[in-house]
Amino acid sequence: MQAAEDGQVLVSGQVVALLDDAGLDTAPPADALARLLDAGWRFIDRYPLVLNPTLTGIPRPKTNDPHDVVPPRLERLIRRGQAAGDFDRSPPAAWLAAAVIGLQHAAAAEVTDGRLTADEAAALCLESTLRLCGGGSGGDRSTASGQ
Template sequence: MGDTLDSAKAARPRRSDARRSIDAILNAARIVLGERLDASMEEIATRANVTRQTVYAHFPSRDALIAALIEGAAAEYLALLDDAELDTAPPADALAAFLDAGWRFIGRYPLILNPTLTGIPRPKTNDPHDVVPPRLERLIQRGQRAGDFDRSAPAGWLAAAVIGLQHAAAAEIAGGRLTADEAAALCLQSTLRLCGSGGTSANPR
């Protein structure tokens, strides 16, 4: 019995150490790959302050590491949307908060703006492609019912257009044609006008 308890106690610190290593590696990958997508596993290990062997012990390949990073990024993005009060804030403010969550996410994960990031599998859970459009559509429908947004266009169409606007603005940042602040301001203004709110919000970025 005593041996079993001792083994359980020893296993807990090992699991805790492993979790810390994984978190450090993923955070290092987020930063290093955001600066240069072709960074090596060795560079990521150095940034994480672990050995290269430790990185490979948790992530058998570079693709596996990037896939795990994307999985975690998706969860973080949805958490940002949860904090944005999309279902309760005044519709125009909620729409601004929706966009702001996207910009904060991009600021934390600049690698997603890299046009050479291709062939990466979509997240297995909480895929923003599946989860985000319905949430935005629900927000727009709420604004239409309240009379804050234009009712002449389907909410699904407006949601797709808003997402497209933010993607276009992000591409302008990636291409160096706009700063992040310029792109965010133009995207918000265009989005509010698209939805028929008059281009104003009480909560601009």
């Protein structure tokens, strides 16, 4: 049991590190949003088992759980984009954050089911997310990994 908890802490810490490295509070909002999504894809690439639907019974980590860490950072980023006029101000930031997370989960499921490649899913997720937030299309926008 201790090994599983240690693994959860390691993985959870990596989520936090990916988000910290993404510059979410300093990059222009649309770029920061692209970087956040890219961090999610890099995490999934490192830990593809997180997409395994049979692993839903795995206990959540006690600290730095991605389910607790990502939404407030994403919501703060969206609020910043709304204040700057880069994102649509009419939907609540919390709603947009939940919808963005849902889009990334849906895109990951498409990869898991073999309907999209990871690159196709990432591109569609970014474009859909930017449209959802009112940031336009992400066609040539670079991500944190320079892709």
